Amino acid sequence: GDSVTQMEGPVTLSEEAFLTINCTYTATGYPSLFWYVQYPGEGLQLLLKATKADDKGSNKGFEATYRKETTSFHLEKGSVQVSDSAVYFCALSSTGANNLFFGTGTRLTVIP
């Protein structure tokens, strides 16, 4: 079945450090891939997405590239800020499906 494996946290970084959160997936066909962010006490917000191989999603300085050969969709940011502290979820949706499969989430804390 479809599944998402996410880098376990928590992750603690100093401000302006480089961020990578790993995400790999298992799915049939050609899924769409997503990163969602959850700030404390809130729901999830879509951060970025990619719908086909080699697509790069980007938003607010975050990037992730859909790598079919390695079944990965790693999240990166060149210089994190304190305001980036949140939980990040990788998710996929298989071809023709409406619902999303989520990873377990990675908590990021950025310290000044």
Add this chain to the structure above:
Amino acid sequence: DGGITQSPKYLFRKEGQNVTLSCEQNLNHDAMYWYRQDPGQGLRLIYYSQIVNDFQKGDIAEGYSVSREKKESFPLTVTSAQKNPTAFYLCASSILGDAEAFFGQGTRLTVV
């Protein structure tokens, strides 16, 4: 402003009682979803609906019930049959055929 509204934000329930969580959207989305979030487990799908008066069980439907009498509303009832109901519940919606989901702010349910 368009969006998804969940209420209440916090809910306390005594053991043995049913409780209903509200979810309303004004995005004109056909598809709506309920997810449960537990620490370290990511999000798990409870129920989803793609059209009025129709809904399907997700991965963890036991102990829950839903209705979809109106396009904009998808209430979730947590019944006394749910053995471990304390969790954070998230409602989402999407355009039919598009996996990109928009989330509400969530309801934190605590059984006391």
